[in-house]
Amino acid sequence: MKVLVTGGAGFIGSHLVDALMEKGYEVRALDDLSAGTLENVKRWLDHERFEFIKGDMRDPGVVKKAVEDVDIVFHLAANPEVRIGSQSPELLYETNVLITYNLLQAMRNSNVKYLIFTSSSTVYGDAEKLPTPEDYAPLEPISVYGGAKLAAEALISGYAHTFDFNALIIRLANIIGKRSNHGVIYDFINKLKRNPKELEILGDGTQRKSYLHVSDTIEGMLTIFEHFKREGKRVDFYNLGNEDWITVREIAQIVSEEMGLSPEFKFTGGIDGGRGWKGDVKLMLLDISKAKRTGWRPRLNSYEAVRRTVRELLGKDL
Numbered sequence: 649m650k651v652l653v654t655g656g657a658g659f660i661g662s663h664l665v666d667a668l669m670e671k672g673y674e675v676r677a678l679d680d681l682s683a684g685t686l687e688n689v690k691r692w693l694d695h696e697r698f699e700f701i702k703g704d705m706r707d708p709g710v711v712k713k714a715v716e717d718v719d720i721v722f723h724l725a726a727n728p729e730v731r732i733g734s735q736s737p738e739l740l741y742e743t744n745v746l747i748t749y750n751l752l753q754a755m756r757n758s759n760v761k762y763l764i765f766t767s768s769s770t771v772y773g774d775a776e777k778l779p780t781p782e783d784y785a786p787l788e789p790i791s792v793y794g795g796a797k798l799a800a801e802a803l804i805s806g807y808a809h810t811f812d813f814n815a816l817i818i819r820l821a822n823i824i825g826k827r828s829n830h831g832v833i834y835d836f837i838n839k840l841k842r843n844p845k846e847l848e849i850l851g852d853g854t855q856r857k858s859y860l861h862v863s864d865t866i867e868g869m870l871t872i873f874e875h876f877k878r879e880g881k882r883v884d885f886y887n888l889g890n891e892d893w894i895t896v897r898e899i900a901q902i903v904s905e906e907m908g909l910s911p912e913f914k915f916t917g918g919i920d921g922g923r924g925w926k927g928d929v930k931l932m933l934l935d936i937s938k939a940k941r942t943g944w945r946p947r948l949n950s951y952e953a954v955r956r957t958v959r960e961l962l963g964k965d966l
């Protein structure tokens with residue numbers, strides 16, 4: 649079985665490559681190295697079952713070549729920065745919607761049977777129901793990023809039904825862990841390295857979300873995929889997150905503690921009622937009962953996942 653992982657040198661993608669290689673698949677990773685690094689896949693570069701392609705998915709020719717002889721595509725390539733939506737909406741469109749369209753077009757003349765897409769909790773916007781189940785409606789994203797993910801989901805569903813392949817859409821909570829190079833924990837560590845006495849916190853610190861460690865994420869994705877193959881549905885949707893949630897202030901406390909610091913917290917106050925930026929969802933907790941019915945369970949809760957990630961990013965013993 650040959651698997652293509654788009655974004656395969658990125659944070660989540662490279663962990664997925666590790667798991668697929670360990671399971672014995674032939675793996676091709678496609679990445680433009682804009683956020684990912686070759687370092688993340690270094691251990692596989694000389695392996696006979698591994699192939700790396702450096703390429704930008706905005707170029708249809710690159711995508712066409714990447715899907716050749718492939719049975720399964722895990723589509724993780726994306727720009728994950730929700731916060732850039734108000735300055736660069738066009739970039740989020742290109743790097744989430746356009747590249748997905750290019751992939752779907754390339755798949756029309758290929759042997760790909762399964763597409764697994766990492767969507768996002770942001771498709772739910774400010775959901776009134778928490779924890780939010782997959783069938784929550786109406787889907788009203790409040791960020792361009794969330795809108796782009798939802799548009800990509802819709803295209804995938806349409807193409808899957810029209811061109812006879814199966815598509816699994818996984819809506820991820822906030823994923824954290826080793827090799828992550830953006831997001832709140834990464835930002836706090838870097839801010840504290842620059843100034844150990846003070847920590848700027850965007851918003852009012854009460855933003856509360858569910859965080860899942862990347863190890864639980866990969867295990868979840870692969871367990872859900874096995875279940876999806878057995879069920880044989882054309883298209884299906886799964887939330888993947890944790891059962892608890894944690895505030896930004898609590899994350900700041902854990903990061904400070906692990907760095908042995910007692911900085912003064914400076915809240916910017918934020919916008920639109922304490923959000924970090926335009927389109928920042930303030931409360932996010934996904935209903936993960938559907939994922940759990942496949943046999944998967946998170947091993948680390950949000951607090952444990954945050955602490956472990958801080959230690960991993962600081963290079964400390966776990």
Ligand SMILES: O=c1ccn([C@@H]2O[C@H](COP(=O)(O)OP(=O)(O)O[C@H]3O[C@H](CO)[C@H](O)[C@H](O)[C@H]3O)[C@@H](O)[C@H]2O)c(=O)[nH]1
Nearest residue numbers: 728730768769820821822831832835849850851855896924
């Ligand atoms: O310096 C900072 C950075 C972030 N935050 C706050 O921390 C929270 C988390 O922010 P992140 O940047 O870590 O993550 P997001 O919630 O914006 O988005 C993440 O999770 C989403 C799914 O839930 C998407 O998948 C997305 O790609 C991924 O980056 C936000 O409320 C933000 O306001 C701060 O207070 N200060």
